[in-house]
Each structure stands twice: as C-alpha cells, then as structure tokens.
Amino acid sequence: MTAPDTRIPSDDQLADLLPFWTDICPANRDELARHARVRRFAAGDMVQGCGYGCTGVIFLRSGSLRAFMMSDQGKEITLFRVEAGECCVLAASCVLPQITFDLALSAERDSELIAIDPACFGRLAEREVHIEAFTYRQALERFSDCMWVMQQVLFMSFDRRLAVFLLDELARTGSPTLAITxxxxxxxxxxxxxxxxxMLRYFASEGLIALSRGRIEVVDRAGLRALV
Incomplete structure (x- = not known):
C-alpha cells in the first residue's frame, strides 16, 4: 500500500471540496481543518474496511474509489463508485451509527483524497445544521445507489445485470472498449x-460484444439496451 500522506489541506482545498465550508462558523472551520488530512492511494490499494480500519469521512480530490461489500466467503459486490469531487459518508459508520453494515473502499485509479476524522465530523454535524443536512443527503443518495444494486440482484436475470453493467461502464469511461477482466x-x-x-461468450456469439484478453469491445450498444 502507498505510504500515507499526512499533509494538512489548505483552506482553499477544503473550500473547493466541502459544499458547506463557507456556511459554517470560523471556529468550526478551524477545528475541521485541524482534523483533516490529505491522503494518496495507488490503484488497487485498500482505502478502508476489510481490516484496514476507518480512514474517515472521505472527500475525493482525484481518481476513483470503489465501494463494495464482502461476504465471509470472500465474495464481493460493488455498491457504487466515488468519483472526483464526491464524498462518501456511508463508510464512516461512527458518523451515522444507524449504518451497521461494513462498507469497504478501494482505489480503482491513483487517487488523492481529504479524510476528516469521523469523531470530529460527527461533533461538528451536531453543531452545524449545514453539515448535518449534507451528511444525511449524502447518506440518502448512496443508500439509493445500494437499493438499485439490491433491486438488480433480487429481480433481474444475470444477462440483464451484465448488460446494465457494460452500459454503465461505457457511460463512465466514454470508450467502447473496456479494459476489464x-x-x-x-x-x-x-x-x-x-x-x-x-454470459460474455453468449453476448459475443450474438454479436453484441467482441472479446480479447483483458478487454471487451461493445459493438452493438443498441442490442445491449434491448436486453435491459
């Protein structure tokens, strides 16, 4: 794992990422800044969860993080991604004690983030209505993402789930060729x-995709949409 970077972020960096920054009082801004750290992670690094502890309330400056759950048998399922400029509060369970499941985060690309100590963030959320409102809004949005995944698992056939995944990856990357195993x-x-x-071989036999080592080229996007 990449060695942690413990730089204290500047006020400008915090103002760029935290939508409530200018709405809270100067004393609380100072306290938050004292408990914030810049962290860098290389692609493939675990950020938190799965025995790596709690990094904090995460605001992503660059890169991409994958939020997932892991079963006792080691099976994983992706719940959502955190992209540059976004936040993840669900992974800091001590901020929201109602969240009892273990959410893990890993870096999909080289990433830089600002991590705020969750105990400090929780204290400030009790004092500042803007932080409290932001926290619960973020939690609801991420919970909606989780429910969408649950809906797919419970009610969609696997060919539809796979088609949805490929179409989502096309939209996310902007490329018809996906570098994924x-x-x-x-x-x-x-x-x-x-x-x-x-299922990928079936899609290939139907002319929807072309397969090569470590890559999937979508050749019939409309055909995938028809499956969905």
Missing amino acids: HDQIARHLGSAREVVTR
Missing part, C-alpha cells in the same frame, strides 16, 4: 467468474 466483472456483480465468462 472477467474476474473483475465477477467481483463487481457478486458472481462467479465462470458465470461471467459464459
């Missing part, structure tokens, strides 16, 4: 690699 897709979808491989 069958094993990575299986982890995202909480499935077995063999199931993913079998």
Whole structure:
C-alpha cells in the first residue's frame, strides 16, 4: 500500500471540496481543518474496511474509489463508485451509527483524497445544521445507489445485470472498449467468474460484444439496451 500522506489541506482545498465550508462558523472551520488530512492511494490499494480500519469521512480530490461489500466467503459486490469531487459518508459508520453494515473502499485509479476524522465530523454535524443536512443527503443518495444494486440482484436475470453493467461502464469511461477482466466483472456483480465468462461468450456469439484478453469491445450498444 502507498505510504500515507499526512499533509494538512489548505483552506482553499477544503473550500473547493466541502459544499458547506463557507456556511459554517470560523471556529468550526478551524477545528475541521485541524482534523483533516490529505491522503494518496495507488490503484488497487485498500482505502478502508476489510481490516484496514476507518480512514474517515472521505472527500475525493482525484481518481476513483470503489465501494463494495464482502461476504465471509470472500465474495464481493460493488455498491457504487466515488468519483472526483464526491464524498462518501456511508463508510464512516461512527458518523451515522444507524449504518451497521461494513462498507469497504478501494482505489480503482491513483487517487488523492481529504479524510476528516469521523469523531470530529460527527461533533461538528451536531453543531452545524449545514453539515448535518449534507451528511444525511449524502447518506440518502448512496443508500439509493445500494437499493438499485439490491433491486438488480433480487429481480433481474444475470444477462440483464451484465448488460446494465457494460452500459454503465461505457457511460463512465466514454470508450467502447473496456479494459476489464472477467474476474473483475465477477467481483463487481457478486458472481462467479465462470458465470461471467459464459454470459460474455453468449453476448459475443450474438454479436453484441467482441472479446480479447483483458478487454471487451461493445459493438452493438443498441442490442445491449434491448436486453435491459
């Protein structure tokens, strides 16, 4: 894992990322800044969860983080991604004690973030209505993402789930060629690699995609949408 960067962020960096920064009183801004740190993670690093502890309330400056859950048997399922400029409060369970599940974060790309000590953030949320409102709004948005994943798992066939995933990746990357392995897709979808491989080969036989080592090229986007 990349060595942690413990720089204290500047007020300008905090103002750029924290939408409530200018709404809170100067004393609370100072306290928040004292408990914030800049952290850097390389692609593939664990950020928190799965035995890596709590990094804090995360505001992502650059890169991309994957939020996922892992079963006791080691099976993973992606719940949502945190992109540059976004926040993740669900992973800091001590801020929201009602959240009892263990959410893990890993870096999908080299990432830089500002992590705020969750105990400090929780104290300030009790004092500042703007922080409290932001926290619960963020939690609701991420909870909606989690419910969408649950809906797919419970009510969609696997071919539809896979088509949704590929279309989402196209929209996220902006490229018709996805640099992703069958094993990575299986982890995202909480499935077995063999199931993913079998369905991808079916999609290829139908002319929807073309497969090569570590890459998937979508050749019939409309056909994938028809499945969904």
